[in-house]
Amino acid sequence: MTTQTFSSTARNINWLSGSAVLIASILALPVLVICAFLFAGSVDVWSHLFSTVLGDYVGNSLALLIGVSVGVLLLGVPPAWLTSVCDFPGRKIFTWALLLPLAVPAYIIAYTYTGLLDFAGPVQSLIRNITGLGYGEYYFFEIRSLGGATVMLSLVLYPYVYLLSRAAFLEQSSSALEVSRTLGYSRQKAFFKLALPLARPAIIAGLTLALMETLADYGTVQYFGVATFTTGIFRTFYGLGDSAAAAQLAAMLLGFVVLLILLEKYSRRQIKYHANNEQRKQPKLVQLSGMQATSAFFVCLLPVLFGFLLPGGVLLNWAITQAEFNPQDFIELAWNSFTLASAAAVLAVCLALILAYARRMNDHKRVRTSVMVAGMGYALPGTIIAIGILIPMAWLDHQLINLSSEWFGFNPGLIFSGTLFALLFAYMVRFLAVSLGSIQTGLDKIKPSVDSAGRSLGCTPTQVLKRIHVPLMRSSVLTALLIVFVDVLKELPATLILRPFNFNTLAVRAFELASDERLIDAAPASLMIVAVGLLPVILLSRSIARGKE
Amino acid sequence: MANRFGIFALTAGTLFSSFALPVLADSDLVNVYSARKEALIKPLLDKFEAETNIVVNLVTGNADALLKRLQIEGSASPADVFITVDAGRLQRAKDAKVLQSITSETLDAAIPAHLRDTDRQWYGLSQRARTIFYAKDKVDPAQLSTYEDLADPKWKGKICSRSSNNVYNQSLVAAMLEANGTEQTENWAKGFVKNFAKPPAGGDTDQLRAVNAGVCDLTLANTYYFGRLANSSKDADKQLVNNVGVFWANQDDRGTHVNVSGAGVTKASKNKENAIKLIEFLTSAESQKWYAEVNSEYPVVAGSDVSSVLREFGDFKADTVELSKLGENNRAAVELMDRAGWK
Numbered sequence: 007m008t009t010q011t012f013s014s015t016a017r018n019i020n021w022l023s024g025s026a027v028l029i030a031s032i033l034a035l036p037v038l039v040i041c042a043f044l045f046a047g048s049v050d051v052w053s054h055l056f057s058t059v060l061g062d063y064v065g066n067s068l069a070l071l072i073g074v075s076v077g078v079l080l081l082g083v084p085p086a087w088l089t090s091v092c093d094f095p096g097r098k099i100f101t102w103a104l105l106l107p108l109a110v111p112a113y114i115i116a117y118t119y120t121g122l123l124d125f126a127g128p129v130q131s132l133i134r135n136i137t138g139l140g141y142g143e144y145y146f147f148e149i150r151s152l153g154g155a156t157v158m159l160s161l162v163l164y165p166y167v168y169l170l171s172r173a174a175f176l177e178q179s180s181s182a183l184e185v186s187r188t189l190g191y192s193r194q195k196a197f198f199k200l201a202l203p204l205a206r207p208a209i210i211a212g213l214t215l216a217l218m219e220t221l222a223d224y225g226t227v228q229y230f231g232v233a234t235f236t237t238g239i240f241r242t243f244y245g246l247g248d249s250a251a252a253a254q255l256a257a258m259l260l261g262f263v264v265l266l267i268l269l270e271k272y273s274r275r276q277i278k279y280h281a282n283n284e285q286r287k288q289p290k291l292v293q294l295s296g297m298q299a300t301s302a303f304f305v306c307l308l309p310v311l312f313g314f315l316l317p318g319g320v321l322l323n324w325a326i327t328q329a330e331f332n333p334q335d336f337i338e339l340a341w342n343s344f345t346l347a348s349a350a351a352v353l354a355v356c357l358a359l360i361l362a363y364a365r366r367m368n369d370h371k372r373v374r375t376s377v378m379v380a381g382m383g384y385a386l387p388g389t390i391i392a393i394g395i396l397i398p399m400a401w402l403d404h405q406l407i408n409l410s411s412e413w414f415g416f417n418p419g420l421i422f423s424g425t426l427f428a429l430l431f432a433y434m435v436r437f438l439a440v441s442l443g444s445i446q447t448g449l450d451k452i453k454p455s456v457d458s459a460g461r462s463l464g465c466t467p468t469q470v471l472k473r474i475h476v477p478l479m480r481s482s483v484l485t486a487l488l489i490v491f492v493d494v495l496k497e498l499p500a501t502l503i504l505r506p507f508n509f510n511t512l513a514v515r516a517f518e519l520a521s522d523e524r525l526i527d528a529a530p531a532s533l534m535i536v537a538v539g540l541l542p543v544i545l546l547s548r549s550i551a552r553g554k555e
Numbered sequence: 556m557a558n559r560f561g562i563f564a565l566t567a568g569t570l571f572s573s574f575a576l577p578v579l580a581d582s583d584l585v586n587v588y589s590a591r592k593e594a595l596i597k598p599l600l601d602k603f604e605a606e607t608n609i610v611v612n613l614v615t616g617n618a619d620a621l622l623k624r625l626q627i628e629g630s631a632s633p634a635d636v637f638i639t640v641d642a643g644r645l646q647r648a649k650d651a652k653v654l655q656s657i658t659s660e661t662l663d664a665a666i667p668a669h670l671r672d673t674d675r676q677w678y679g680l681s682q683r684a685r686t687i688f689y690a691k692d693k694v695d696p697a698q699l700s701t702y703e704d705l706a707d708p709k710w711k712g713k714i715c716s717r718s719s720n721n722v723y724n725q726s727l728v729a730a731m732l733e734a735n736g737t738e739q740t741e742n743w744a745k746g747f748v749k750n751f752a753k754p755p756a757g758g759d760t761d762q763l764r765a766v767n768a769g770v771c772d773l774t775l776a777n778t779y780y781f782g783r784l785a786n787s788s789k790d791a792d793k794q795l796v797n798n799v800g801v802f803w804a805n806q807d808d809r810g811t812h813v814n815v816s817g818a819g820v821t822k823a824s825k826n827k828e829n830a831i832k833l834i835e836f837l838t839s840a841e842s843q844k845w846y847a848e849v850n851s852e853y854p855v856v857a858g859s860d861v862s863s864v865l866r867e868f869g870d871f872k873a874d875t876v877e878l879s880k881l882g883e884n885n886r887a888a889v890e891l892m893d894r895a896g897w898k
């Protein structure tokens with residue numbers, strides 16, 4: 007791609023790409039540990055899985071991937087387009103409100119909709135009371151099903167597509183669209199022939215994130231009784247007690263991921279364009295009125311209504327009217343969640359910046375490969391990552407304990423595997439792909455010639471970085487911070503297994519109550535997760551929008 | 556901008572400073588890995604702490620994941636006590652060699668032999684029964700008899716069940732394997748699955764609600780879920796408890812399937828004495844009463860008080876199969892359920 011653009015000394019580049027390879031390799035370690043299980047034999051379990059449930063796992067996972075793809079595209083792209091090029095009542099609010107479902111964990115939205123739409127829930131009870139019909143005498147959508155899981159996941163994952171495609175639409179030069187209009191394209195045609203293809207890499211990047219989350223989801227599918235790859239991994243691991251076969255299933259899951267990554271790469275390969283620098287110009291919005299404005303309003307309202315307002319309302323209602331909880335606990339839980347998520351977000355962005363710049367300046371194959379392997383952790387269920395981390399970290403700890411007791415007669419305990427270190431490590435493995443995706447997209451948009459121009463005008467590399475890259479990268483960095491923050495806030499399985507003594511988070515609290523079948527008592531903690539995630543979502547999305555407009 | 560990053564740096568710093576706190580052996584300390592949820596163990600641990608001045612550190616989590624963590628940590632594990640539910644898992648912990656045998660006259664005297672490990676590696680703390688619940692307006696209890704009978708075609712389309720991923724179902728099938736052998740149990744599972752009213756999903760409480768709402772006539776559930784609904788002050792729950800009956804399965808042969816929550820001392824324990832003290836505390840009359848009242852579980856110590864809600868369910872004969880068998884049969888049970896198409 008590019009060579010030395012703003013750093014002239016080869017030494018700097020080596021330093022950067024060296025640390026990039028180091029970081030990526032460390033983050034790839036758990037994934038490689040899992041893959042190493044491929045060489046452990048467990049033939050009898052495989053023949054059992056193959057003849058009984060494997061078909062279900064593959065079929066359901068594929069169906070879920072396809073369904074969620076359709077769902078997130080339908081819910082994400084149209085609002086992104088409408089809010090970036092049109093003006094209609096409520097547009098300003100929708101620009102950030104459409105992000106709100108990002109703060110709702112998928113398993114929690116599943117609980118609320120089940121509570122609402124289940125046969126024993128209020129909606130169907132009302133129908134029965136009014137009509138006098140009984141079970142099986144009327145049709146009603148079965149929420150606990152593959153279809154239900156698809157809807158739940160689409161409702162909370164579409165913001166990835168919305169966020170990235172909106173950024174792309176905003177950056178498209180409005181003059182290109184104007185020219186296309188003067189050349190006779192209708193507005194629809196301009197959208198389908200010009201805007202959409204140009205935004206395609208961003209849309210696919212968002213879609214990939216959503217699909218990786220879908221593959222890694224455990225809570226929703228488990229609760230709905232849908233047998234997917236992830237539930238299969240857990241069942242093999244726990245029920246059959248075979249960790250090797252479970253890891254092999256996980257490695258197979260990674261096969262899906264490689265496909266996804268290749269798909270994303272492929273969609274990017276075609277278009278290598280860098281944004282025009284006139285993007286800072288205030289875009290001219292198309293004023294909608296009448297029917298058009300109304301439909302735009304509803305297209306934007308629907309995802310927010312079903313992804314946030316309705317489930318949020320149910321939670322609020324449960325929390326206020328029925329739940330038992332001790333508000334005092336919540337200060338500590340919220341603080342733990344908040345600090346953990348903030349630290350992880352900052353760390354993930356720093357690592358992503360190092361990796362992305364290393365690639366920009368020295369696009370070595372070894373850098374690319376290790377970055378790709380490190381990014382695969384995003385599709386693995388948290389528990390599998392946790393185990394992939396515990397194995398090498400505990401080994402390291404044991405070596406350290408041996409050395410230290412031999413030399414100093416002192417046992418330092420489990421420094422790596424028994425502390426927050428392991429947890430942050432897990433978050434990096436799981437969420438690096440997110441921060442990297444956002445930052446790389448941002449960096450790719452800065453033309454290498456801009457760097458050269460800056461240098462030729464007498465700027466030092468640091469000045470180029472400060473005066474050109476920092477302002478241009480601001481949105482991408484903030485987006486990465488935001489998504490990782492919210493993702494860590496919601497993360498459950500890795501947090502559950504890796505956290506140190508006496509350290510709980512909101513997600514852990516909500517999960518414990520819910521898995522003890524006390525959904526209503528879990529509502530306050532769930533609501534707090536949403537609330538803690540809300541403030542950064544609003545602040546950052548406004549700040550992202552300000553940078554763009 | 557600088558300001559925002561300053562805040563982040565500060566929070567990151569706070570976090571990193573907590574890295575340097577390895578958990579060390581200490582005479583007044585006991586470290587607990589618990590698969591019992593915080594709400595169902597912390598109050599007792601707090602009480603223990605107050606009475607003995609022994610500080611209790613707690614991590615809760617998924618049972619199998621905690622077990623894996625114990626295994627991976629090996630001799631360096633900070634944990635002293637492992638608490639979990641389901642005998643199958645306790646046996647799995649024993650098989651994984653993360654527990655040690657202990658001697659405690661108090662525990663031997665208090666806990667009946669079939670509710671503890673033969674090598675004294677784990678002890679039951681509380682009992683739960685998994686039995687049949689039925690819609691009173693549709694089923695005459697005289698029609699009910701055994702788990703085996705639930706595979707009879709007369710129940711076609713009338714049974715709700717949760718998924719076979721659930722360890723309670725796995726243990727029930729493991730117990731049936733012990734009683735009836737593989738072939739008979741597999742045939743039973745196939746018939747049982749054919750009688751499902753809908754695909755399995757949700758938890759025990761969901762199944763009870765479905766019976767109440769008329770989706771199906773019967774289900775299997777753990778008694779404490781029903782006990783919790785009976786204790787509830789909500790109208791919907793009260794109505795459910797009125798409409799749904801408890802039937803004790805297999806009273807004319809081996810008895811109703813029971814399981815335990817239990818605890819053991821880890822092999823790596825550095826505070827063994829405190830660990831034993833804690834387990835003894837959990838089987839004291841006071842703790843047993845707490846479990847009965849807060850979580851509607853049956854005590855393991857003979858002669859303990861049963862809560863008033865449980866008394867209403869009536870007395871029953873419990874299966875006295877050695878609970879360690881449930882763990883040994885677990886894998887066979889899961890494979891059998893897969894073959895029977897129990898999702």
